[in-house]
Amino acid sequence: MASPVLEVHGLTKHFAVRAGLFGNHATVKAVDGVDFAILPGETLGLIGESGCGKTTTSRLILLQETPTAGTIAFDGRDIGRFDGAELMAYRRAVQVVFQDPFSSLSPRMRVHDIVAEPLEIHTRLDAPAIRRRVAEVLELVGLSPDVGALFPHEFSGGQRQRIAIARALVTETRLIVLDEPVSALDVSVRAQIMNQLEHLQRTLGVSYLFIGHDLATVAHISHRIAVMYLGRIVEMAESEALCARPLHPYTRALFAAALPSHPDDPPAERTIVGEVPSALAMPSGCRFHPRCPLAMPVCSDVEPAVTVRDGGGEVACHLY
Amino acid sequence: MSAVLEVSDLQTHFFTFGGTRVVKAVDHVSFSLAEGETLGLVGESGSGKTTTCLSIVGLLPRAGRIVGGRVLFEGEDLTRKSQRELRRIRGRRIAVILQDPMASLNPLFTIFRQVAEPAFFHQQLRGRTLRDRVQHLLRAVRIPSPEWRMREYPHQMSGGMRQRIVGAIALAGGPRLVIADEPTTNLDVTIQAQYLDLLKDIQRESGVALIFVTHNLGIVAKMCDRVAVMYAGTIVEQAAVRELFNAPRHPYTRALLGAVPKLGSKDPLASIAGQPPNLASLPAGCSFHPRCPEVLPRCASETPREIQDDHGGSARCWLVSDGIARS
Numbered sequence: 001m002a003s004p005v006l007e008v009h010g011l012t013k014h015f016a017v018r019a020g021l022f023g024n025h026a027t028v029k030a031v032d033g034v035d036f037a038i039l040p041g042e043t044l045g046l047i048g049e050s051g052c053g054k055t056t057t058s059r060l061i062l063l064q065e066t067p068t069a070g071t072i073a074f075d076g077r078d079i080g081r082f083d084g085a086e087l088m089a090y091r092r093a094v095q096v097v098f099q100d101p102f103s104s105l106s107p108r109m110r111v112h113d114i115v116a117e118p119l120e121i122h123t124r125l126d127a128p129a130i131r132r133r134v135a136e137v138l139e140l141v142g143l144s145p146d147v148g149a150l151f152p153h154e155f156s157g158g159q160r161q162r163i164a165i166a167r168a169l170v171t172e173t174r175l176i177v178l179d180e181p182v183s184a185l186d187v188s189v190r191a192q193i194m195n196q197l198e199h200l201q202r203t204l205g206v207s208y209l210f211i212g213h214d215l216a217t218v219a220h221i222s223h224r225i226a227v228m229y230l231g232r233i234v235e236m237a238e239s240e241a242l243c244a245r246p247l248h249p250y251t252r253a254l255f256a257a258a259l260p261s262h263p264d265d266p267p268a269e270r271t272i273v274g275e276v277p278s279a280l281a282m283p284s285g286c287r288f289h290p291r292c293p294l295a296m297p298v299c300s301d302v303e304p305a306v307t308v309r310d311g312g313g314e315v316a317c318h319l320y
Numbered sequence: 321m322s323a324v325l326e327v328s329d330l331q332t333h334f335f336t337f338g339g340t341r342v343v344k345a346v347d348h349v350s351f352s353l354a355e356g357e358t359l360g361l362v363g364e365s366g367s368g369k370t371t372t373c374l375s376i377v378g379l380l381p382r383a384g385r386i387v388g389g390r391v392l393f394e395g396e397d398l399t400r401k402s403q404r405e406l407r408r409i410r411g412r413r414i415a416v417i418l419q420d421p422m423a424s425l426n427p428l429f430t431i432f433r434q435v436a437e438p439a440f441f442h443q444q445l446r447g448r449t450l451r452d453r454v455q456h457l458l459r460a461v462r463i464p465s466p467e468w469r470m471r472e473y474p475h476q477m478s479g480g481m482r483q484r485i486v487g488a489i490a491l492a493g494g495p496r497l498v499i500a501d502e503p504t505t506n507l508d509v510t511i512q513a514q515y516l517d518l519l520k521d522i523q524r525e526s527g528v529a530l531i532f533v534t535h536n537l538g539i540v541a542k543m544c545d546r547v548a549v550m551y552a553g554t555i556v557e558q559a560a561v562r563e564l565f566n567a568p569r570h571p572y573t574r575a576l577l578g579a580v581p582k583l584g585s586k587d588p589l590a591s592i593a594g595q596p597p598n599l600a601s602l603p604a605g606c607s608f609h610p611r612c613p614e615v616l617p618r619c620a621s622e623t624p625r626e627i628q629d630d631h632g633g634s635a636r637c638w639l640v641s642d643g644i645a646r647s
Contacts, residue, residue, distance in 0.1 A: 049508040156595040186364040187535050188611075191579035191591035198588075213509055216538075220581035220589070243584035257513035259538025261582045263561045267542075272510050275478050 003076055004037035005174050005207050006061065006094070010070035011035070013056050017280070028279045030056040032231035033070070035306075038175060041201060043208040045222030045239065047215060047254070049276050052228040054211045058177045061209070062096055063087070092122040095168035099180040101160035105152040111138075111163055112148030118171045137166045140203075142196055158189035162196065169200065175207045182217065194221055215258045219243050224313075227251045230279060230287040237313025247315045249292045286318065294319060323392070324496050324529040325376070326352040330389035332368075332375045343599045345371040345384065347553040350626070353497070356523065358530040360540040360561070362576075363550035364596045369533045372550070373499045375399075376531075377414055378406040394496065412442040415490035417500040421482035424489075425474040431458075431485055432470040438492035457488040462518060480511035484518065491522065501533040516543060537580055541565065546632070549573050552597050552607035555626075559633035569635040571614045606638070614639060 013031040018024070031053040038044045046054045059065045061072060063079075072079050074090055082090060095118070098104040105114055115134045119125055125133065135145035141162040152160055161181060168176050178197070182190040198221065200206065212218040218225060219239050226236040227250065235248040246252045253272035260267075274291045277283060283290050289299035298318050306316045332346035346368045353359050361369045374380050376391050378398060391398040393414065398406065410416070418424050425434060435454045439445045445453055458466035461484040474482055483503060490498055500519070504512040520543065523530055532543055540547055540561065548558045549572065557570040568574045578590030594611040597603060603610050609619035616638050627641045628634045 049510060158595060186596055187537070187576060188364060188579055188592040189595065191589035192593075194581070194589055195591050215509070216581040216583045219583060220586065240584070240586075253510055255583075257510045258583055259536065260541045261538060261580065262565050263541045264565075265541065268513075273514075275480055275511060276508070 002040050004039050004073075005075065006209075007037040007073040007076070008057075008061070008070065009035050009073070011057065011060060011067055011072065012069040013053075013060055013065055014068045026280055029231045029282060030279060031060065031067075034228075034231075034233055036226055036233065036236065038207045038209060040174070040207055041205040042224070043201065043210050043222045045218035045225040046209060046211045046228060047213060047218045047225060048228035049213060051230070051276050051279060053231040053279075054228050055179065057228075058096070058179055058209065058211055061177060062094065063091065088122065092118070092171045093174040094177070095171065095173045095175075096177040096179065097161070097164045097168050097181045100184045101152075101157055101164050102184075104164055105160055107152055109151075110148065111150055111152065111155075114152070114163060115148070115167045115170055118167060122171050133170060134166075137170045138163075140169065140200065141166045142192075156189070157185050158192055161185060161193055165193075165197070165200070169204070169206070173206055175209065178208050178210045180212050181210075183212070183214070190217075197221065215254055216261070227254065230276065230282065232287060232316065234288065234317070235309070235313070235315045237309055237311070237315075241309075241311045241313060245311065247309055247320060248288075248317050249294050249319070250288050253291075253293075286316075322355065323352040324355050324357075324394060325531075326390075326392040327372075327376065328390050328392070330372065330375060330391060331387045332371055332380065332384055333387050334383045335385065336383055341600065344553050344602075345599060346375060348389070348626070349550075349553075349555050350389075351548050351555065351558060353529045353531065355496075355529055356527040357546065358523065358532055358544045360544035360547040361531060361533045361550060362535065362537065362540055362547055364535055366552075366596055366599060367550040368553040368599075369550050370501055373416070373501055373531065373533055377410055377416060377499065378403065379410075379416075408442075411438045412493035413495055414497045414499065415493065415495040417483075417486055417490050417498065417503045419502040419505050421479065421486045421506075422474065424486050425482060427474050430471055430473060431477075435470065435485065435488050435492060438489065442493050453492075457492055458485070460491065460522065461485065461488045463488070480507055480515060483507060483515060487515075487519070487522075491526070491528075494526075495528055497529045497531070499531045499533070502535070504539070519543070537576065549576070552602055553599060554607070554636060555634070556608065556637065557633075557635045559635075560631065563631075563633060569633075569640050570608075570637045571612050571639070572608050575611075575613070606636070 011031055011034040015028045015030055017026055017028055034057060048054050060067050079090055112134055116130050119130050138145050143162055182193050210218060210221055222239045225239050225242050226233045229250050235251045246255050256268035272291055285300045285302055286304050289295045304316045304318045306314050307320050309315045328350045330346055330349045334343040334345050349372055363369045375386055386399050432454055435457055436450050439450060439453050454470055455466045458470060463469050504515055544561050547561050547564045548555045551572050557573045568577055575592045579592060581589060592611055597607055605621045606619045606624055609615050619638055624636045624638045624641060626634050626636050
């Protein structure tokens with residue numbers, strides 16, 4: 001088996017906040033001990049509801065936050081020990097595409113300059129070489145190289161997202177964090193972008209961390225899926241195995257809440273009640289127990305350990 | 321079953337640049353809705369689904385005008401009503417739920433005041449009766465402990481709760497028709513599932529007719545009895561929900577169904593080439609022809625007419641009309 005591009009171990013991010021009128025100090029455990037690895041050419045899907053910590057996880061990987069604890073290893077080496085030049089190389093190899101292509105592209109820059117910017121920061125290529133490279137990636141993402149002279153407002157949402165992908169790819173990227181890259185797009189355009197992403201992965205061997213909340217979309221593009229709830233990964237498995245047999249009650253609740261693809265699909269029973277609790281008032285024991293339909297007495301006292309799922313993957317639940 | 325709402329040949333145009341440019345946002349749209357029925361209005365952004373709804377309730381922005389057609393609601397033509405008369409209908413007999421609950425709620429007023437408003441103005445309820453009514457409505461949308469929740473403000477509620485409160489306001493006047501414009505887009509999946517189940521329960525109890533505007537075919541499959549698919553301002557296909565999923569007739573509907581990932585399937589998605597068109601510069605003939613995988617020569621020049629079938633469905637496509645001509 002190939003060694004992972006990125007491996008995070010015990011990754012933790014706590015935010016100190018003041019709660020209440022008299023400023024009692026409290027901590028929000030946004031990410032609380034997360035382990036996963038991403039192999040070359042692999043897509044890891046990260047799924048969960050708002051506030052589960054998926055965006056904080058991506059910000060930690062992108063070096064936009066410093067972890068409270070835990071390590072991120074790139075090509076087997078801890079990035080916490082990287083020196084300046086190595087950190088630059090890391091930033092070059094790990095890129096991001098955001099949800100909303102209307103706010104992630106500067107309206108005052110031409111497409112060519114948007115896509116060329118990472119090259120100007122990270123390489124010493126001269127202008128003609130940069131132009132060649134930009135034309136090359138624009139073509140890779142299905143745009144004509146001529147669009148370089150245009151401004152983002154001249155493009156539709158789907159084309160803008162292609163520009164954002166081109167910018168993420170231009171530095172010979174190893175891993176792209178895709179933070180809900182198709183949620184803001186029209187249905188007919190979503191499929192184009194999803195297919196494009198899969199095609200790029202096959203040709204370039206780039207890895208993806210695909211963050212989303214729509215189960216069908218994440219399951220379609222990902223090789224493996226990690227399900228997050230309140231800062232922890234509660235279940236992680238191969239995409240097919242997870243869809244065929246979700247084990248954790250929260251994963252099952254997500255599947256029950258997924259919309260049918262045909263009106264004759266059997267209606268899911270209502271398995272989950274209430275809303276995600278605030279990360280300030282973290283439940284004791286298993287974080288999911290107040291909403292869990294299968295909660296046992298032990299669940300409110302003891303945090304479940306991660307166990308190996310039968311059929312591969314892992315799950316953190318007292319039932320298994 | 322009598323129709324609660326009957327929209328026939330509705331045309332809404334936007335006039336910009338001093339009336340020199342005309343955008344046909346809604347172009348000859350017809351559908352009807354019976355008591356207790358749910359119609360899904362499906363389309364991409366700019367397809368005219370929201371403008372259709374705004375035309376029904378008379379809330380078009382200043383540049384927009386209904387230039388043709390009728391909107392019959394319980395036998396009355398709403399396009400001929402004054403704003404004053406419409407105000408008596410909106411909030412009482414027709415209610416609207418919008419996408420962003422934070423924008424529909426006033427952050428400065430308590431939940432009580434906002435939920436009470438329709439009953440206060442339309443039904444002249446006061447004091448104890450009004451308070452009981454508000455608590456009853458909040459309980460109907462599953463707000464826990466409404467006695468004290470109603471004294472709170474919108475910012476003290478979660479997103480799902482806010483959207484349920486907007487639902488309570490919509491129900492306050494005892495409406496015959498609720499128009500829900502993408503009400504769950506901002507909600508998490510488990511909260512969305514709860515909200516959709518709640519809407520269904522309420523509909524079962526009250527028999528209200530529901531128009532569900534969405535771009536999500538999963539919501540259509542879960543919620544709707546009938547579907548109207550909109551593209552570039554027109555309804556390109558209309559059918560009962562099972563028929564639409566089992567045997568879509570318009571190539572655009574087929575393409576939409578193929579473009580949605582199905583849970584547990586890794587089959588490549590059938591993407592639709594190109595972008596949704598700009599309404600200001602529509603292609604000649606059928607608006608979908610530049611993206612259509614089954615395009616015929618005549619599609620580029622002649623606009624297909626709406627072909628009705630025997631069970632209330634319709635489609636606007638030369639493939640369909642040719643099929644009927646042949647049989």
